[in-house]
Amino acid sequence: MKSLPANFVIGAVLVALVVGVAGLSLIWTPHDPTALNIRGKFGDPSAVNWLGTDQLGRDIVSQLMAAARNSMTVALVAVLLGGSIGVALGLLASAIGGWIEDGVMRLADLGFAFPALLFAIMLAAVFGPSLTNAVLAIAFINIPIFARVARASANQIWTREYVLAARAAGMNKFTITRDHILPNIAAAVIVQATIEFAVAILAEAALSYLGLGAQPPASSWGRMLSEAQTLMYLAPELAFYPGFCIVIAVLGFGLLGDGLRDITDPRLARAR
Amino acid sequence: MFEMVDVTVRFNAGEALRGASLRIAPGDRIGIVGESGSGKSMLAACLMGMVPDAAKLSGSLSIDGTDMTGAAEATWQAIRARRTAMIFQEPMSALNPLRRVGDTVAEPMRVHLGLSKSDARNRVIALFEEVGIPDPVSRLRMFPHELSGGQRQRVLIALALACDPELLIADEPTTALDANVALKITDLLVHLSQSRNMALVFISHDLAAVARATTDIAVMYGGDIVERGLTAEVLADPVHPYTQGLLAARPDPQAIPRDANGSRRRLPTIPGTVPPLYAMAQGCRFSGRCSVEREECASVKPMPVGPRHATCHAVKRGEA
Numbered sequence: 188m189k190s191l192p193a194n195f196v197i198g199a200v201l202v203a204l205v206v207g208v209a210g211l212s213l214i215w216t217p218h219d220p221t222a223l224n225i226r227g228k229f230g231d232p233s234a235v236n237w238l239g240t241d242q243l244g245r246d247i248v249s250q251l252m253a254a255a256r257n258s259m260t261v262a263l264v265a266v267l268l269g270g271s272i273g274v275a276l277g278l279l280a281s282a283i284g285g286w287i288e289d290g291v292m293r294l295a296d297l298g299f300a301f302p303a304l305l306f307a308i309m310l311a312a313v314f315g316p317s318l319t320n321a322v323l324a325i326a327f328i329n330i331p332i333f334a335r336v337a338r339a340s341a342n343q344i345w346t347r348e349y350v351l352a353a354r355a356a357g358m359n360k361f362t363i364t365r366d367h368i369l370p371n372i373a374a375a376v377i378v379q380a381t382i383e384f385a386v387a388i389l390a391e392a393a394l395s396y397l398g399l400g401a402q403p404p405a406s407s408w409g410r411m412l413s414e415a416q417t418l419m420y421l422a423p424e425l426a427f428y429p430g431f432c433i434v435i436a437v438l439g440f441g442l443l444g445d446g447l448r449d450i451t452d453p454r455l456a457r458a459r
Numbered sequence: 460m461f462e463m464v465d466v467t468v469r470f471n472a473g474e475a476l477r478g479a480s481l482r483i484a485p486g487d488r489i490g491i492v493g494e495s496g497s498g499k500s501m502l503a504a505c506l507m508g509m510v511p512d513a514a515k516l517s518g519s520l521s522i523d524g525t526d527m528t529g530a531a532e533a534t535w536q537a538i539r540a541r542r543t544a545m546i547f548q549e550p551m552s553a554l555n556p557l558r559r560v561g562d563t564v565a566e567p568m569r570v571h572l573g574l575s576k577s578d579a580r581n582r583v584i585a586l587f588e589e590v591g592i593p594d595p596v597s598r599l600r601m602f603p604h605e606l607s608g609g610q611r612q613r614v615l616i617a618l619a620l621a622c623d624p625e626l627l628i629a630d631e632p633t634t635a636l637d638a639n640v641a642l643k644i645t646d647l648l649v650h651l652s653q654s655r656n657m658a659l660v661f662i663s664h665d666l667a668a669v670a671r672a673t674t675d676i677a678v679m680y681g682g683d684i685v686e687r688g689l690t691a692e693v694l695a696d697p698v699h700p701y702t703q704g705l706l707a708a709r710p711d712p713q714a715i716p717r718d719a720n721g722s723r724r725r726l727p728t729i730p731g732t733v734p735p736l737y738a739m740a741q742g743c744r745f746s747g748r749c750s751v752e753r754e755e756c757a758s759v760k761p762m763p764v765g766p767r768h769a770t771c772h773a774v775k776r777g778e779a
Contacts, residue, residue: 348552355507355547356567356618357540359533366566370557 195446201439205432209259212252220249221404229422241411241425242418251432253406258436261322261400262387269326270380273333278368280334281341282360291334298331304393311399321400325390329383336379340372347371374451381444385437392433408433460484461506461543461626461658466518468501468510468682473736475501477682477744477760478518483658485625488649490669490690491662492705493679496733499662502679503628506660507545508535540567544619548631550611554603560614561599567621586617591647609640616647626658627651633668641665645672666709670694678702681733681744688767699769701745704729743772 217237224244232239238247280291307324314320344350344367353363394400395409403410408429415425461483468476476498483489483506491499504510505520508530520527522542527534539545547553555563564586565579574582580599587595590613603611612632619627629648633641645668652659661672669676669690676690678699686699697703707727731748740746746756751773761770 348547348549349555351509352545352547352553352615352618353555353563353566354509355539355545356621357536357538357571358566359536359570362566362570366558367555371555 192446192449194442195450198439198442198444198446201435202443205255205436205439206259208252209255212249212256216246216249216252218246218249220245220253220406222246238428239424242414242422247425247428250406250411251408251428254408254411254429255432255436257318257401257405257407258388258391261318261325261391262384265322265325265387265391266329266380266383268322269329270333270376270383272326273330273335274337274376276330277334277337277339278341278364281338281345281368282364288338292338295331295334298328299335303328304390307390307394308397308399311394316399316402318401318405321391321394324394325387328390329387332383333376333379336375337372340375341368344368344371378444378448378451381440381447385440385444388433388436388440392429460523462519462521463502463505464519464521466505466516466520468498468505469515469517470513470736473739475514475682475736476505479505479682479684481677481684483626483660485658486652486656487675488652488659488661488673490673490676491660491679492664492666492669492676494664494733496681496736497679498682499679500630501682503545503630503660503662506626506628507539507543508532509539537571540571540622540624542624543626543628544622544624545628545630546612546615546619546632548634550608550615550635551603553615554611556603559600559602560606560611561601564614564618564621567618571622582621583617586620587613589651590614590616590620591643592617608636609644612636612640612644613647616644616651620651620655623655624657626660628660628662630662631664632661633663633665641668642671648672666694666706678705681739683744683770684768685745685771686767686769693767698765698767698774699771700749700751700773701729704748704750743770745771 222245224240226244227236227240228242228244230236230240230244236246236248238251241247241250276291276295280288306328307321310324310327311320341364350363350367353367358366391400391407392409392412395407396413398410398413401407401410411429412426415422415429418425461481463479463481465478465480466476467474467478479498479502481489481502491502493499501510505516508527510516516528518528522538527538554560561580561583564583568574568579568582569576583599584595587598592598592610592613598606598610603614606614627648632648633644636644648659648661649672651657659672661669663669673690675687676693677684677687678693678701679685680701686693686697686702693702694706697706704727708729710726729748734747740757741760742758743749743756743761746752749756753772756772759772761772761775763770764775
């Protein structure tokens with residue numbers, strides 16, 4: 188058996204770490220992440236508060252763990268939602284072809300042309316800042332990405348001889364799409380989803396940083412960053428911890444996605 | 460009864476099929492031979508209603524007297540599988556690598572015959588037995604990569620037979636197989652045609668396979684059916700210069716031709732290559748490569764003459 192690519196292994200370890208911590212926060216955190224303790228603010232790392240406390244005396248480790256869970260949830264829902272709609276549109280475009288395909292793909296181009304984060308900010312501004320709106324905004328910017336990937340891969344599969352054989356056996360386009368196209372583009376879609384997962388984590392952090400995502404008292408890396416910003420000279424470590432977490436999470440999913448692509452499509456790996 | 464009358468398939472680049480007529484009755488075994496690009500596969504596509512969207516179709520195609528020209532895709536979907544079926548050249552790529560072969564074969568039965576899962580399974584087992592797949596119960600659950608080329612082609616034949624078609628089109632079914640397996644598949648197709656009274660259209664450039672499999676033959680060149688007749692007669696006594704050239708180019712291992720010095724003679728070939736669609740002559744499409752060519756050949760399209768329906772000016776004049 189060939190050894191796995193390094194980027195896949197490193198990515199998988201980082202992702203396992205982040206997801207593990209997020210999962211653990213469901214059942215256990217060292218302290219209540221939202222419990223205030225004004226008297227113990229700016230606490231130094233200790234046996235009780237492993238990384239110390241913030242400006243309101245909240246335990247930082249507990250906050251980071253809860254934020255990891257929020258971040259994962261947002262990214263998961265956003266990528267699943269945007270991915271499903273995008274893949275469905277891409278498959279539809281590929282199956283029907285003609286002006287419907289052109290129409291869907293030009294709409295996708297339009298989505299691409301618009302800066303993704305700006306669009307998310309616009310949505311959040313129109314519908315009000317909330318975690319749900321952040322999820323919807325991130326999901327929305329994922330739609331054209333997945334539509335494009337799905338259509339490009341599906342168009343390749345449609346020319347395969349087994350699709351011809353299925354057509355010759357009288358199968359309609361829906362059945363062929365379900366049984367032949369979708370399973371054969373799954374690898375490409377999963378790779379894309381992993382990469383978009385990283386982008387979604389970053390987008391959630393950015394939106395929360397701008398105050399358009401998670402609202403207090405919910406924990407979020409982005410919000411922790413923005414709160415720490417004003418205290419940069421007083422307690423720089425408060426900005427460092429969430430920033431480090433974001434880097435780890437984004438790097439982990441990014442590397443995992445790259446590694447998966449290298450495994451599923453060796454030709455691309457050599458080209459890079 | 461399938462009947463094509465004067466069917467022409469026109470692309471922007473030119474005509475891929477020029478006025479082809481073909482009549483297929485139950486149990487007929489018809490061979491279609493010709494080089495790559497001669498229109499064999501386009502003829503099959505017409506019979507399946509699978510002509511590419513970019514092509515313009517004229518002439519008429521009818522099934523049991525019902526005109527199918529311009530029929531909707533949904534109508535054709537019901538015709539395919541239920542009445543016509545097709546197997547392809549490459550058994551390696553004609554099966555979805557991610558599906559168990561049993562599921563692939565069961566699918567048309569579930570969709571078109573409305574069979575339950577277990578009924579379809581039983582039918583797949585029966586079909587696998589009919590096409591000579593040993594141990595069908597365990598083969599059902601296998602993926603294509605677990606089967607040999609010959610077995611995959613048998614699976615594809617089973618898929619084609621799923622809904623008891625009246626016509627089976629085999630588009631170069633043995634080209635990708637080794638000689639021994641090819642022979643067995645050819646014999647299987649003949650056997651199935653006879654036992655089911657199913658018409659067989661056998662497309663191939665393997666003249667030996669066609670001779671073995673079919674009773675009637677149509678020779679194609681450049682989108683024209685240039686000669687037709689009983690397989691044995693056409694192969695023994697070709698009339699059209701193209702058929703003559705095709706037969707002369709067959710290597711015969713029993714009698715290696717030697718010249719006066721006793722050294723081997725080169726195998727006769729037809730000079731030149733099939734021109735691309737846009738460069739085809741307006742008249743006889745074989746003009747430019749033909750040994751008995753006259754002035755009129757390149758510009759005037761020859762009409763079928765004689766019992767063989769040969770499209771050749773020389774045959775018409777009684778010269779060939």
